[in-house]
Amino acid sequence: MSKIHEVVIVGAGFGGLGMAIALKKQGVDDIVILEKAADVGGVWRDNTYPGAACDVPSHLYSFSFEPNPNWSHVFARQPEIYAYLRHCADKYDLRRHLRCEVEVAAMRFDDASSIWHITLASGEALQARMVVNATGQLSRPIYPKLKGIEAFKGESFHSAHWRHDLDLTGKRVAVIGTGASAIQFVPAIAPSVAKLSVFQRSPAYMMARPDRPYSGVEKWVFKRAPKTMSLYRGGIYLKYESRALAFTRMKSLLKVAVGLPFKSLLKKQVPDLLLREKLTPDYAIGCKRILLSSDYLATMSRDNVNLITTAVSQITAAGVETSDGNVHPADVLIYGTGFAATDFLAPMKVSGRAGLDLKDVWQQGAKAYLGMSVPGFPNFFMLYGPNTNLGHNSIVYMLESQIAHIMTCRARLVQENGRCIEVNEGRYENFTSAVQVRLANSVWAGCRSWYIDDNGHNSASWPGFTLSYRWLTRNPPRDAYRVS
Secondary structure, three states, X not given: OOOEEEEEEEOOOHHHHHHHHHHHHOOOOOEEEEEOOOOOOOHHHHOOOOOOEOOOOOOOOOOOOOOOOOOOEOOOEHHHHHHHHHHHHHHOOOHHHEEEOOOEEEEEEEOOOOEXXXXXXXXXXXXXXXXXXXXXXXXXXXXXXXXXXXXXXXEEEXXXXXXXXXXXXXXXXXXXXXXXXXXXXXXXXXXXXXXXXEEOOOOOOEEOOOOOEOOHHHHHHHHHOHHHHHHHHHHHHHHHHOOHHHHHOOOOHHHHHHHHHHHHHHHHHOOOHHHHHHOOOOOOOOOOOOEEOOOHHHHOOOOOEEEEOOOEEEEOOOXXXXXXXXXXXXXXXXXXXXXXXXXXXXXXXXXXXXXXXXXXXXXXXXXXXXXXXXXXXXXXXXXXXXXOEOXXXXXXXXXXXXXXXXXXXXXXXXXXXXXXXXXXXXHHHHHHHHHHHHHHOOOOOOOOOOOEOOOOOEOOEOOOOHHHHHHHHHOOOHHHEEEO
16 A cells, blocks of 8 residues: 655645745655656746746845845846745755656545545656645747647647747747746747747836846855845835725726836837737736836837737638738747646545536636635645736745645644544635635726636736735634544
8 A cells, every 4th residue: 555645735836845845844844745747846947938037126026034145136037946946845855745747637535544645647646645736827838829829830839838949030929828927938939040039919008117237245245244134125015005996996006107107118119000000909007917027118119020910810820810801920939828727636536425517616726725725625726826926026925825824724633632623614605706706896897808717707816915925824713624
């Protein structure tokens, strides 16, 4: 009979590594971290496209217990964040718990033994007393449902699977999608390609990214006086946290905080009036993700760049055909079409008590108590689960709140000598209903975005402050969970 592990963690990005570190600090060593790729890092391992960087300042987009005085810029680049996560894995001795290149196919809770049975894609089986899923919301790239994708004779790839072996110099490149990834790699590749055709379905509100390199003196001070780094991080946090007011309560503030700077940036970087009109959104500010870039709009004005707003009808062997019948020739096709953000835990099959399928529970949209737990699925928690995504602050802060909550739940389970800890159904329903009520009055209501699933259910966004979320995770009602 296979060993029963204390905790199995699925995913080795920020969430999975942070969870493992917290467990080890509390003396839990029987941990297995399952990772489908070849290394830790999550999205920061996978997204290596030119220009890849974080849109949250480096000192806030890192673990509070593992500050880094050596960030090179205010907004860290992908290689630095990836290196930081590898550093964390090494420093906290996580690699001996890590199993890479293994994919979870299914997880099933056994009522009789109160044990989770985990089946890998290879057919191998593991057992665990507790499972923490840390695959996140942005781990599965999606392609548009377009006719003829397989017909294209040139090279094509998703931005999350960047082809570094392919030299784009002098080539005709077509980009489908203008989201958070595209606004970073489009300016990076535009100077070297012969022609760049950018297919935009919907423009985005954008703000300049206030980036700069940190000086040697600043890094020296951060290293020699760690408290200054903590104060600096705190200042960044408060600045970003204040923005939640505009997203959730005082939406009119966005017109001043985002709308006016966007118009100014657009006017400065895009002199052509017709092009400026194409780049101006027709929906409420904040309804879709507000993007940060100081050079994307200017890139649209380059002679070798063509912004196309006519709908794409199909992909042909030679390029991209739009609904007006025009074919835009391309040698390389890049999909900047994002991720299956609302398709939580897929393609894994998760079965709880009496074979209850989580997919069936979520037929009308994914939801969870504090974004972490669902009735009928004991000893099972999610990091970066439903309704924990942010529009204003650092997801790492949210993850640390979630990790602390899970540790509290596990401690209670141990203290009460129980076999199962499970969220109370009434608390679950009240919490998730309240979240949707709050979302209905937020900026995210009123337009189609990746926050909204096919049922019109917002299963991504947290409609409040990260500080209030932390309070909720640290002070759950005693009856929020039952131990048996």
